[in-house]
Amino acid sequence: MGETAPVTERAQTHAPAWRGGFGRLWAAAAVSKFGDSLRIAAMPLLAVSLTDDPLLIASVTACGYLPWLLFGLVGGAVADRVDQRRAMWIADVVRGVLMAGFAVAVWLDAHSIALLIAVAFVLTVLQTVFDNAATALLPSLVPAAALGSANARLMTTQQIVGSFLSTPAVPVLLAAGAAVPYAVDAATYAAAAVLVASLRTPRTPGPPRAPGPAGSTLRGQIAEGLRHLWQDRALRGLCIASTICNIGMGALIATLVVHVTDWLDAGTAGYAAVLTAFGAGSVVGGLTARRLADRIGRIRSVFLAGLVQTGALLAMGSVRALWATVAAMAVFAVMGMVWNVNQTTLTQQRSPAGMLGRVSAAIRTLTVAGVPLGALLGGAVAGALGPNAPALLAAALFVPAVAALSGLIN
Template identity: 65%
Template structure:
């Protein structure tokens, strides 16, 4: 499963880099080009919760390899259209929408499947290794290959992405695990009703509700920062394109360090919820530095810390959700988390642009710091002593606060 995740993320990074270049060849209309990006978010808002409901109904392993096979076929067909000169902006938008629609099922099924592969006390380490491997493949390894593949032809990155999908499908299909037992649903139960049941379960759990709220606030803040970071670096710091590239590299390097070295250590030392509290506090301080100190070195330090603590947050948030959720509802609760996260990013991007226009190019970083501070405050109810819905035996998930 780790190999499938890493291979698939490598191919996704190739395609993601190639898509904008294909788009600008097909049209110079900024609104149309932006629509391609928007289609990467819209299916999560439309189908994210339903994808979680489907993931809880079906055999997750079969769903994952079937989805990857279909995605590989779609990308291969698009690559063929590009190679034959028949690509169009409409076809590009349709591809982006279809791939993300299928991803709503795949990602939720993957999250729900992991507890069937490893013991619950190993979930934190498994999530850290998955996320670190994906960050390495997508953030570092794929980058140097993009210009080489594009030099070989505009269709080549899509052909490579299709091959990685099909390889990932074969790897997932090779897993030999017993499908988890599922209680039959009530007669006449619909996907909408089952998705609503997942939302109610999330709302009833005080810890997961607080973590979901905090994650939404953080994603709005990160959406605002990332959408305007190029303006912050080139316009406010006057560091040019090289400075922007260095900032993104610093964030990726921090993410790798956070996943490989710190996520589990923080959880063992402080507990998962207090680990989130610590991560959010450090990120708030980092954003304040980025927004107030006009030096490239400080920006790079802040981006490293943001990357480290974002991985600490992601690993512990996902693991906490998997361990506290009833096994039969992991997909639906996962869908609620992801839908909230995805809705936060585009909202944050729009707000970030508005803040930059009104308050200055460093405004989005300070705006993000305020949202992260609110996220930290929203975690306070989750710090109270609590007995989890499905109590894990890993010694780090439930943080007991001393009087």
């Protein structure tokens, strides 16, 4: 079959209305992110208290990626088959019950490393349904011209909550008890479920979802989503570029602490400074993404983001100074948010009605697969060539990805 619609850009965007569905979805995303960030920060500390086996400790984090590879495509197909709001609040209710039970287990000192791995795995399985449903739901809550702004506000808020509100609260909550962060996480899931369940049906939900053909199977519907992704030139190019870049990202993330504490000899304070710069840069990127897209278009925004990120990685891997890494990480984060916001918006704009869950799931599954592969490569390269080598490896991987994006520009 031939290519789908040509790579064209939408007109300038405008801000979504806070009243109604989007405001509640935004609040649910912020509340849920607060709890998720608490758990993500606290769980590795709990794992370290249970075992000193690096493989077991790493397994807790790995389970945050594995379900996307195993069930991401299924989650997208489910999101297209069912009422998306119902799928979201049910997933949050189940996650809330699971986290409440886990909090009780920690409180009773009945937890184990096996339980941590199992909980991390199940939570991410449920997340594949929730995230795909949320991506598919948003276009029915805001006008098409407001999608870019809506995505930017959602992602920016989540970054602010995670980096500057939730993570600093972890030591305070842990001082009150090892189970407290998980109990709070359970409560945020319950609050988010109530907010999502209360979403009002929009008067103009957009094009109705076309019913699947008689006898269609889940496997067939997943294949249909993959076919659309491959046939759409823009989405295919973005997916390939993101997958390649995520291999580099995996290498960088897995070795960043070694890069800062060993190669730069900056200690934990330096590592904290680099992470703070990343959080601040992501917020600035969220505020910048819509304006940049209005000026030069979404495809060009992603291309520019990749180009600047390549330069930031080169600086990070070649200038042996903490200030350079902090500045490079801030710039890298700004452009990373520009990339993410515009890629998500393009996916929503270019996916047919009733297929958005599957298309977005296909993109997520393929791009997430690059992260663990990159982590393994990063560890091997750092051991063989030095702690700064993964940043240079990431820059080298960004080059062909950015070159591929240049072919999408009209």
